Structures are given as structure tokens and as C-alpha cells.
Amino acid sequence: MRTASILAVAAALVGSTTAQYQYVRQSTNTNSPVTSATSNDLRCNVGASSGTGVQTATVAAGSTVGFALDIGIIHPGPIAVYLGKAPSTAASWDGSGANWFKIYELGATITSSAITFPASDKSSFTFKLPSSIPAGQYLLRIEHIALHSTGQPQWYISCAQLNITGGGSANPAKVSIPGYVSANDPGLTLSIYWPIVTSYKVPGPAVFSG
Ligand SMILES: *[C@@H]1O[C@H](CO)[C@@H](O)[C@H](O)[C@H]1NC(C)=O
Numbered sequence: 399m400r401t402a403s404i405l406a407v408a409a410a411l412v413g414s415t416t417a418q419y420q421y422v423r424q425s426t427n428t429n430s431p432v433t434s435a436t437s438n439d440l441r442c443n444v445g446a447s448s449g450t451g452v453q454t455a456t457v458a459a460g461s462t463v464g465f466a467l468d469i470g471i472i473h474p475g476p477i478a479v480y481l482g483k484a485p486s487t488a489a490s491w492d493g494s495g496a497n498w499f500k501i502y503e504l505g506a507t508i509t510s511s512a513i514t515f516p517a518s519d520k521s522s523f524t525f526k527l528p529s530s531i532p533a534g535q536y537l538l539r540i541e542h543i544a545l546h547s548t549g550q551p552q553w554y555i556s557c558a559q560l561n562i563t564g565g566g567s568a569n570p571a572k573v574s575i576p577g578y579v580s581a582n583d584p585g586l587t588l589s590i591y592w593p594i595v596t597s598y599k600v601p602g603p604a605v606f607s608g
Contacts, residue, residue, distance in 0.1 A: 415466055421455040422465070422558045423448075429469070431544065431552030435581035441482075441493030442539065442557035449489035449559050459565035460529030465540045465556065470521030473544030473552070474590055476600040477504040477517040479525055480539045480575070481560075488535040488559035498539070498578065499570040499606045501528060506598035513595040517542060527560075530568035530608040536560045539575075543586065543601065551586040570606040578602050 426445030434440075441447065457463055471477075479502040484491040502525035507514045517523075523540065537557045544552040578601075579586065585601040 416455070418468065419452065421453050421560075422556050423452050425556070431554055433550060433552055434576075435551075435579055435583075435586065436576045438492075438494075438576065440541075440553055440555065440576045442537065443555040446557060447492040449491075449557075452489060452559055454488050454535060454559040454561045456561040456563060457527065458563050459527055459531055459533065462524050462526050463538065463558075463560075464522055464524030465558070466522040467520075470519060471517050471542055473542075473546045474513075474515045474518055475543045475545040475551075476506065476515060476585070476598075477523060477540065477542050478502065478600055478602055479523070480541075480602075481527070481531070482537040482539060482575075483532075483572075484535040484537060486535075488537055488561070491535075491537060493537060493539075493557070493575060496572045496574045496577075498573050498575050500603050501525060501606060503600040503602075503605055505600045506595070508595060508598060511594065513590050513598060515545075527562065528568065528570075528606060528608050529564070530566040531562065531570065532567060533563050533565040534561075536562055545586075545588070545590050548589040548591070549587055568606075568608045570608065571603065573603050 423446035425443035482498040542554045583601045
């Protein structure tokens with residue numbers, strides 16, 4: 399039923415790829431998706447609610463970081479990346495609370511005959527951390543939502559632990575995970591096959607770009 403997919407992940411802090419799971423929490427769900435829009439496992443995947451034993455990477459606000467996947471993206475669907483401000487340390491935070499904001503997304507390419515997803519076939523993603531956010535400890539979360547099975551979206555997720563330095567005093571609007579998307583979101587429920595899709599909005603809040 400499910401072909402193997404992605405996001406078991408090794409974090410890459412660009413410039414050098416770091417060791418697998420050095421800064422990324424390893425789930426117990428490596429190649430299976432989370433399938434419920436209301437599950438707490440949407441935060442960091444199954445078995446990854448704690449970061450015990452995982453290092454926290456110190457990076458500057460405004461710098462470019464990324465995730466390298468141990469298996470590239472197979473299924474069609476978007477990528478989104480969120481930062482969550484840890485109440486204390488990143489390693490001790492389970493991702494609960496309205497602390498998350500989106501910093502990057504890679505959606506769809508739509509033509510008159512088809513919708514395609516540029517994330518497909520990729521095995522690494524890089525993006526810039528906002529330069530205006532407050533210094534402190536964060537979880538950096540990547541999600542791929544696979545849409546090949548109409549009406550049954552599949553989330554592939556990983557979280558890295560960051561200690562962000564520099565920064566500013568911006569206060570992006572925050573969301574909770576779960577809660578950030580509704581199971582009825584058209585970006586989850588659509589058929590990517592038929593009828594021909596004419597628009598696509600990546601689920602979740604707008605990207606904070608400050
Ligand atoms: C976070 O970065 C600050 C500033 O460089 C440093 O003093 C602190 O030790 C770092 N914390 C962790 C957990 O790496």
C-alpha cells in the first residue's frame with residue numbers, strides 16, 4: 399500500500415552536512431507516515447517527543463540551514479518548514495503549545511494539464527532562518543505531506559534542535575501543532591489527479607519572512 403518514503407533525515411547545517419541524527423530527533427516511525435491531522439505525533443513524528451541524547455546546534459539568525467534526507471522524496475506533495483520556540487531548552491520540549499510559525503514552503507507547479515510538486519525527487523532542502531526572530535532555543539520542523547492517496551494525506555516529519563544566536567525582537571504569529579491545519583483543508587483533501595487542479599495552497603499559516 400505504501401511505498402517507502404522520506405524524511406528519516408539527517409540534518410545538514412549548510413556548509414557541512416552533520417552526522418545523521420546528531421541534531422535531528424530520530425523517530426521510531428522511520429518510513430511510515432502520520433495520518434491524522436489531530437495527532438500529537440504531527441509535532442516531531444512518532445517516538446520523538448523528547449530530544450534526550452540529541453545535540454542542539456548553535457546557528458545564527460539569518461543563516462541558511464537545511465535537512466538532508468536519507469531517502470529522497472518519492473510521493474507528490476508540498477514541503478513546509480516551521481520553527482517552534484522552546485519554553486526552556488529545545489531538547490526538553492515536546493512541541494506542545496502555540497509556539498510554531500512557518501518559515502519556508504515549497505508548493506505546487508500548476509499547468510493547464512497537471513499539478514506537480516517540485517519537492518518530488520529531492521533529497522535535501524535548504525532555507526534561510528529569519529534574521530529578526532529572538533535568539534533562543536527552537537525546534538526546526540520539516541514536513542512533507544504526501545498526497546498520492548486521495549483523501550488520506552500522509553505526513554513525514556522530522557525535528558532538529560537549534561540554539562539560535564543574534565536575531566532581533568520580531569514576534570511572528572504562532573500556531574499549535576496539531577491545530578495548525580484542519581483535516582478538511584483543501585490542500586489535504588484534494589485529488590491531485592482529477593479534476594485538473596487549478597490552484598494549490600500549502601496547508602498551514604502564511605510564511606513568516608521577517
Ligand atoms: C547557545 O548559544 C549561546 C551563544 O553562543 C551560548 O552561550 C550557549 O552556550 C549555547 N547553548 C547551547 C545549548 O548550545
